[in-house]
Amino acid sequence: MSEATTKQEREAALEGMGCSKKRKEDARFIQGTGRYTDDIKLPGMLYADMVRSPYAHARIKSINKDEALALPGVIAVLTAEDLKPLSLHWMPTLAGDVQAVLADEKVHFQYQEVAVVIAEDRYIAADAVDLVQVEYEELPPLVDAHKAMDPDAPILREDLVGKMEGAHSVRKHDNHIFNWQAGDKDATDRVFDHADVVVSQDMYYHRVHPCPLETCGSVASFDKVNGHLTVYLTSQAPHVVRTVVSMLSGIPESKVRIVSPDIGGGFGNKVGIYPGYVCAIVASIVLGVPVKWVEDRMENLSTTAFARDYHMTGEIAADSNGIIKALRVNVLADHGAFDACADPSKFPAGLMHICTGSYDVPVAHVNVDGVYTNKAPGGVAYRCSFRVTEAVYVIERTMDVLAQKLNIDKAEIRRRNFVKAEQFPYDTCLGWQLDSGDYHTALDKVLDAVDYPALRKEQEEKRAKGELMGIGLVTFTEIVGAGPSRNCDILGVGMFDSAEIRVHPTGSVMARMGTITQGQGHQTTYAQIIASELGITSDEISIEEGDTDTAPYGLGTYGSRSTPVGGAATAVAARKIQAKARKIAAHLLEVSEDDLDWEVDRFKVKGVPGQEKTMKEIAWAAYNNVPEGMEPGLEAVDYYDPPNFTYPYGVYLCVVDIDKHTGETHVRRFYALDDCGTRINPMIIDGQIHGGLNEGFAVAMGQELPFDKQGNLLGNTLMDYFVPTFVETPHWETDYTVTPSPHHPIGAKGVAESPHVGSIPCFTSAVVDAFSHLGITHMDMPHNAYRVWQQIQELELTE
Amino acid sequence: MQVDLDKEFSLPGSVSKGWTFLQNIPGVASCMPGAEITEEIDESNFKGKVKAKIGPATMAFNGDIVIKNIDPDKKELHLVGKGQDTKGTSSATMDLTAWIVDGDDGNAALKGQAAVIVTGKAASLGGRMMTQVADQILNQFGKNFANNIAAMGDTEEAEQAKEALLEEPKELNGLAFAWSVFVGWIKSLFGKKATS
Incomplete structure (x- = not known):
């Protein structure tokens, strides 16, 4: 057997990066032995349930708890009045606003938390909720964001009246939250004034919800004897929660332990801190026993973290060849009753200014006004990185409109405007630096794969x-991996992330990260990174996250940041270990470090076959035979503050057939090419892409949280809210190119959100394309059969 | 969730009979399936309750009815009813104007315009069927109202009408109602198509 084969075999045995290793976590999930927050049962545990407002906007005249308290098994009923002495009736949000934990004199949205019932079991708590009598005085609701800043609009936030200095800007109206701008307004306007061609498109990115299978919940347990608070919580950012809980409660952070157990999907829904968590914690501190609060599906869809609700206008100024000269984006952002968006502190509209997309745009301006309405707070990044979905939607839709106006094919107009491969790293006019890309190659690969000219020909025949x-067609660029602490923080904490790796004497590994897996497969992929870096088989590497008592501090998992930030920390920590291992190997082999070569899982003395030490041997030596002056042990910690975001991209193509009698859209083909840089586990990447495409399909084709004029939420059950099953889901074809990130230790970029971000405008592009020959430039989502049918009726396409 | 309704029912009796009955608020309220007046505070303020059972869900609304105006010249009644369900999760308001006009064959007709606003869980869960449900409730109301007119007097028809009123279920109930809603919905679908 040749040396090379042995090396390959050893490499394969590691099951490191590039290997489609099956997910370690699946064994427990498919056997039903995952442990979720609601599985946690502690001795003496009580249960919380919420009294919620039927009105979107009302004054609370009285709350009568007597009947509820008289019900056997009811321990307590708490209202804002009860939380006031603890100063916990309001809490800070991640966006610099405050949010009522329990409605304080007024309710601001339907289903808002008004009182919390604590009872001996979940059923008694629910019964008692019905017995709490709340007398309301209805107030006129504000549902339409466009009317929020009217002079006669009802004022929602009486707590802010007169406070015109907002967290991000001066407020223009009592219902105004912020104005935020990026780019050069004057220069952009000047280009628009003299452009050959200008297109403008209004679009509404509707209100949706991530709707993870597992709803939000927590179990709080306060130990009155030693003053320790343990909270099991469905959190995508347990360490941040610990800091916030400590700040709010006054309990030292060292005595607060947050545990995120298995999480049944997050998608941004589990980043924030919700009133239910606070109530469970307060109740446990007051009563001295564990208290569980887990929301039901209606509560989840109605109150914890919606996404989008952006009214956007995209405008492009171009020359007659379709070359972009300037971009203008205007947004009216409906943030609900409290500004509780989970965005980096400096960016109240997230990373909206990535809206120049994959294109070489000379100058641009983005203007966002955030307003309050009588709707639930939130505005989370639903499977995306801080409003990237909105940014990609507006640029990709407007590009289609430009193509249509100039009668240039939508693939061609993109090709003409792409940032070219040789321009990377490319500084966008709105202040980002795209790290790497080769958009032309990706586009050509997709157009060849689907035989684009043949599709266009077929379309022409069908139209006849x-x-x-x-x-x-969509050619998107994402911005993920928040982020460099110079421009990203959450509540003042920089958005670094961390890894701590310990190599045991026998050569197995325990590693802990500040991120938290919720379906991404960290236990598998982080182990693969370490396997490749340290030459230890990934099966011998255990990954643990989510327990703040044991894991190093990190900002958590959302915005595709685990691989770009946590993965980088993991690689760097592993390299620190490898560097120490090299010193030990040199000591053991009695050579200089420079005389050693690393090969898969061992150090070899250059030019002396057989003189080598494996990582296993080095690990053993690390605990009994280290060079003089070196401390024993083999472990490292890294806190990684990324120098830049990473910019994964993709080219998606979708073919739809629409039944003009029913309005039903059939997705005949969906081809998704992604470039996420270095690929750690191709099988998991495919799974992530399938998941993201599914959720993109869901948003584009059906998901919606609609409100009526009274502020009633009309779609908060799974009867209405579209969660596609295998019956509805189209067949996905995936493809890839690899353009590593130059600044990331292993060149990886993050992938889980790209398919969501990229597919949504692609579905709209396809549906609109079916009508584009009839002069239609845009149709708002969701593209359900009824809405498409209405468009068909408007165009009188059926007899 | 707002539903606007515009209805007309022919009555088996004269305009004056119709107008007499229209001024009898507890009587009119009892025509509403599942509704009754529980307390007469004064001549224009009443307390009442409505109980509706559809499938497994029971909703009981307690509310206030305020007579805004009684206009003998126009033979018109204007009332506003407002209620909250006993669990505090939903509320409903109805602004109703009803008046008696000349109908066919010397008989009278009852005309009504109502705006019904529902908030809370009832709107979230039942919003889609609201128009049909309200429509069916009002149809039942019209039938009961007509029976009340017919029941005035001692004729054989009046006796039959009285019996029909007694047989009327005391709450909005069950599958028969759900079925009539469903049929109404199907009809509305085809109705739309026929007119488009």
């Missing part, structure tokens, strides 16, 4: 017969 066929 009066049939509706649409081809959608």
